[in-house]
Amino acid sequence: MSRASLVILVLLLASVPSTPLVSSEGRPAPFSDYRETPLNRVLFPRIGAPALAEPGSRFEAFVAWVTDEVPDPEAASWGASLKSLYSDADSYALTVESQEFTGDSWRLILALPGDVQPGLYNLSLSAGGVRYVEPNSVYVLEPGQSSLRVAVATESHFSLRRAPGDVAFRESFIDVLNTAQALGVDAFIHLGDLLGNVYDEETFAAFYRLLVQSRVPVFLVQGNADWDTVEHDKYYWDKYLGPIMRYRAEYLWITVEAMNTDTGRVSDDLLDRVEADLAGAETPVKVLIVQYPYWQNSPNAQERLPDILKSTNVTLVLFGQDGTDEVLEPPDKAVLHVAPKTTHRAVSGGFRLLEISESGLVRYWDESVPNGLLNVSYLQPNDGSSESMAVRVEYGIPDGDYGLSMFEEGGRLVLKLPVLLRDVGRGISVEGAEVSWQSRRGGKVALLLRAEVSPGGDLTVKVLQGEDATAPTIRVYPDVVVRKATLYYELSDVGLGAESVEFYFSEDNSSWAPCPVKVVEEHPLYYIEATKPVMYYKAVVRDAAGNVGTYYGQIEFPDLGPTQTTPPPAERGRLNLIAVGVAALAAIAVVAALLMRRR
Numbered sequence: 001m002s003r004a005s006l007v008i009l010v011l012l013l014a015s016v017p018s019t020p021l022v023s024s025e026g027r028p029a030p031f032s033d034y035r036e037t038p039l040n041r042v043l044f045p046r047i048g049a050p051a052l053a054e055p056g057s058r059f060e061a062f063v064a065w066v067t068d069e070v071p072d073p074e075a076a077s078w079g080a081s082l083k084s085l086y087s088d089a090d091s092y093a094l095t096v097e098s099q100e101f102t103g104d105s106w107r108l109i110l111a112l113p114g115d116v117q118p119g120l121y122n123l124s125l126s127a128g129g130v131r132y133v134e135p136n137s138v139y140v141l142e143p144g145q146s147s148l149r150v151a152v153a154t155e156s157h158f159s160l161r162r163a164p165g166d167v168a169f170r171e172s173f174i175d176v177l178n179t180a181q182a183l184g185v186d187a188f189i190h191l192g193d194l195l196g197n198v199y200d201e202e203t204f205a206a207f208y209r210l211l212v213q214s215r216v217p218v219f220l221v222q223g224n225a226d227w228d229t230v231e232h233d234k235y236y237w238d239k240y241l242g243p244i245m246r247y248r249a250e251y252l253w254i255t256v257e258a259m260n261t262d263t264g265r266v267s268d269d270l271l272d273r274v275e276a277d278l279a280g281a282e283t284p285v286k287v288l289i290v291q292y293p294y295w296q297n298s299p300n301a302q303e304r305l306p307d308i309l310k311s312t313n314v315t316l317v318l319f320g321q322d323g324t325d326e327v328l329e330p331p332d333k334a335v336l337h338v339a340p341k342t343t344h345r346a347v348s349g350g351f352r353l354l355e356i357s358e359s360g361l362v363r364y365w366d367e368s369v370p371n372g373l374l375n376v377s378y379l380q381p382n383d384g385s386s387e388s389m390a391v392r393v394e395y396g397i398p399d400g401d402y403g404l405s406m407f408e409e410g411g412r413l414v415l416k417l418p419v420l421l422r423d424v425g426r427g428i429s430v431e432g433a434e435v436s437w438q439s440r441r442g443g444k445v446a447l448l449l450r451a452e453v454s455p456g457g458d459l460t461v462k463v464l465q466g467e468d469a470t471a472p473t474i475r476v477y478p479d480v481v482v483r484k485a486t487l488y489y490e491l492s493d494v495g496l497g498a499e500s501v502e503f504y505f506s507e508d509n510s511s512w513a514p515c516p517v518k519v520v521e522e523h524p525l526y527y528i529e530a531t532k533p534v535m536y537y538k539a540v541v542r543d544a545a546g547n548v549g550t551y552y553g554q555i556e557f558p559d560l561g562p563t564q565t566t567p568p569p570a571e572r573g574r575l576n577l578i579a580v581g582v583a584a585l586a587a588i589a590v591v592a593a594l595l596m597r598r599r
Contacts, residue, residue, distance in 0.1 A: 029062060030277065032245030032260075036235040037064050037546025039208075042125065042134035043105055044251070047211050048220035048242035052251035054118075054141045058097065058111040061123065065104055069130050073101050077129060080110050082138055083120035085384075085439065085446040086215065086418060091124070092116045117416045118142050120215055125558060141186065141251075145339070146358040148254065149406055150187045151180035151216075153351040154320025155342035156289070157196035159223060160203050162477060169196060169344040174210065175377050176343045176351050178283030179369075182376040182393070183407050184416040185259035185353075188216045191320025191340070192223020192261075192291025199229055204236035211241075211382045215418040219249065221258040223291035223320065246269060248277040251439065253358040255281035261290045265298025271304050278312035285360055286314045289583045291338070293319045306334035315360050325368050326350065340368045346522040347372035355402030362521035369402045376415070379544055384444045386421040388468060390544035391417055393451065393459040409452070417449040417461060424465050432461040460544055468495030471549030472541045478528075478555045485555045487515065487526040487537065496544035504538040509566040511550070512538055530557040534565055 031044050038046065043062035052061040061080070065073050074374050075120040080094040095111040099234040108125070121138045124131060141148075145477035159166045171343040195203060195324040220241055222230075229236065230244060233311055236241035237244050249256040255510075259274050292298070294305040309317065316336050323342030330336070340352035350370040375394045375424055395413060398404065407414055417433060423445045423478070428438075433451035445465075453459045472493035491498035503515040503526040514536070528535050539551045552568045 006181075009348075013502070016353075017352060028273075028325050029278070030060065030250065031062075031243035031247040032273075034064070034235075034238050034243065036067065036238040038134075038136045039239050040396040041069075041132040042123065044136070044243070044247065045123065045137040046242035046247075046296055047136050047208065047240075048218055049247045049249060050136065050217040050219065051123075051138045051249060052141060052254070053112055053138060054145065055112055055116045055143050056114045057136070057252060058109055058531070061108045061110055061125065063106045063108065063125055063132065065101070068174045070127060072361045073106070076101075076106070078106065078108055078125055078127045080108065080126075080389045081124045082116065082122045082140070083124055083133075085119070085420060085442065085444055086119055087117045087436075088439070088446065089289075090441065092121075092343075095409060106205035112140065115139055120217055126301065126454060135212045135580045136214065136217065139186070141197075143184075144537065148186040148356045150185070150189060150354045150356060151185045151439050152189045152191065152318055152338070152340045152354060154191040154340055154344045155181075155193045155223070155323045155344060156190065157193055158203070158345055159198050160195040160200075160206055162479060164486070164518075164525055165344075166196065167488065167525070168346055168521035171523065172344050172346050172349055172371060172521075175213055175375050176349070176373060177210065177216075177218075178378060179371075179374055179376040180351055180418055181214055182415040183353075183404075185216060187219060187256075187554055189256075189289055189318060190216075190221070190288060191222055191318055193225040193320070194220060194223065195226055197225050197228045198582060199234050201231050201234075201236050201239075204240045208240040213381070215419075219256055219258065221289045221291060222260045224252045224261075224263040227260070227262050232505070238272075238364055246274055246277070248281065253283050253568045254285040254287065254356065254505070255288050256289060257281070258289050260300060261292035261294075261298070261301075264303040266294070266298045266305075268300055268304075271308070272300065274555065275304075275308045275312065278308065278314060279503035281312075284489060285316075285356060285358065286312065286317045286431060287318065287356070288314055289318045291320045293339075296321070297482055315354065315361050323349075325366055326538070327366075336362055338362075341370070343371075344521065345371065348522065353406065355403070355406060359593070363403075365401055365403045366503070367400060372396065373398055374404070374413075376417075379499060380493070382418070382420055384422055386494075387411040387422050387424045388466045388495050388497075389405065389463045390499070390501070391419070391449075391451075391461040391463075392544075393453050393461065395453045395455060395457055395459075397456045412452045412454050413449045415453065417451055419445075419447045421445040421465065423449075426465040428448060429464045430462070431464075432459050461494055464496065464545060468543070469547065469548040470494050472498035472503060472543040473549060474539050474541050474551055475596070476537065476539060476551075476553055478537075478553075480555060480557060482559050483530045483557060485527070485535070485557070486518075487531065493543045495547070498541055500542050502540045504540070506536040506538070509536040509554070509568050524578070528555065530555075530560055533557050533563045536566070536568075538546070 051529040083091040294301040328337040379390040433449040437448040477488040504512040
């Protein structure tokens with residue numbers, strides 16, 4: 001999002017009054033008050049606090065009143081629909097069974113038709129001349145579905161910063177989300193510290209775009225690193241993701257209650273509200289999601305919450321602080337408590353799998369799924385901007401179940417890969433997977449692919465429109481600190497996607513040696529130790545079609561004296577492995593082993 005667009009959005013947005021939203025029936029809204037109007041004006045459900053539904057069921061929706069957009073709120077008559085490029089129908093009209101204006105918002109009761117296809121949908125609300133769309137905010141289950149397969153994650157510390165740890169955190173979270181999506185889980189629950197103490201709107205907007213691209217409903221709760229933004233009077237969480245303090249997502253048989261634990265402090269007012277939410281929920285299964293466990297730091301929560309959990313018949317508490325990857329059962333705790341791994345380590349991080357049944361049974365396994373065992377990465381943005389796509393699947397040999405047996409058939413892991421491409425009007429070929437569903441509309445090609453992978457096997461799924469004969473490209477961002485430059489970079493490709501890069505350095509721009517590698521948070525980074533005021537680098541980039549591009553650049557080190565450049569070699573674009581020698585092969589092997597992310 002450009003800075004100009006952000007300025008326009010800020011000028012358009014009006015703050016919602018902090019008075020509680022209450023219907024005429026006296027029922028409080030199932031979410032905390034907003035300090036900033038959501039980007040799409042929809043207060044609930046949200047992309048980070050979705051509604052669960054099934055064909056023929058109903059759910060509540062709340063819409064903020066922005067005066068300039070709806071001048072006469074009493075005259076507004078709302079319509080609603082669900083839309084997804086991954087459904088057979090272009091859209092499904094919802095019945096607005098009732099609408100009620102509360103003074104600063106509308107409360108709508110929406111009913112789904114009986115023929116809506118299961119999947120994740122954008123919620124579209126329209127009245128008069130306005131239309132508001134909250135993406136990926138309604139998840140429709142199979143009719144009568146009696147269990148949910150859930151991926152639980154925590155401690156991502158996502159940011160856009162170019163720093164060793166931040167790069168690892170960002171890439172690891174994206175891979176975790178893609179891997180959970182590929183398994184076909186019914187929900188992805190993130191238990192706090194989603195973002196890494198960031199105060200800029202661009203990071204929130206970037207994370208929002210990631211969730212827009214995903215095909216799995218995502219439930220979010222704030223952690224202490226996220227709360228740090230609020231303490232700096234930044235309410236981007238409100239704007240892009242969902243309610244800050246609490247929300248209740250209630251389905252036919254399960255309620256998900258999110259409670260913000262701040263930095264380990266929980267107010268009595270918040271505990272009162274959460275208790276009322278849980279007591280008012282009529283579902284047989286209730287799940288509380290928090291970051292901090294209640295036995296840490298907050299004396300009032302330590303005293304009150306165990307009784308609240310028991311008196312309101314809570315089935316499960318999910319907590320995320322420190323990524324302890326543990327299971328605590330009664331009588332040690334009031335009810336079953338489960339924590340996942342942290343996501344932000346490229347090999348040992350991961351996410352935990354659970355199965356929650358309508359009967360109240362919760363299946364869990366001894367450990368979270370480590371990134372080094374199973375990793376799914378898209379080599380192009382999966383947002384409909386690319387004309388082709390490669391998806392890399394890396395699957396090691398498991399030393400336990402981890403819950404992956406829920407997704408196996410005949411000893412092979414079955415993955416469901418959504419792919420969204422820009423339609424360029426050419427035929428589509430698929431390698432490494434079967435097409436289980438396909439649609440072409442709105443200038444996009446949407447595909448659902450079924451891929452199978454055996455333990456110890458890797459797989460590259462390729463979806464092509466036409467041919468891929470163009471080499472990938474790279475942009476390099478050297479970070480110079482005295483005599484050392486760390487090489488941050490961005491790869492791009494017009495075809496299947498860039499797959500790997502190798503870096504070499506030179507003093508004279510003609511004789512080359514492999515750049516050394518340092519590993520930070522289990523993530524490899526190339527760097528150059530300067531011996532002259534100007535050093536040169538060469539990047540060799542490969543894509544999933546086998547195309548290779550070679551690119552040159554130079555880095556100045558002012559601390560070493562005046563600079564003097566040397567022209568690059570006459571032959572550009574070719575890599576001479578003989579000249580590079582055995583050392584290059586050794587460095588490539590080290591990086592490849594790290595990137596394989598296997599245990």
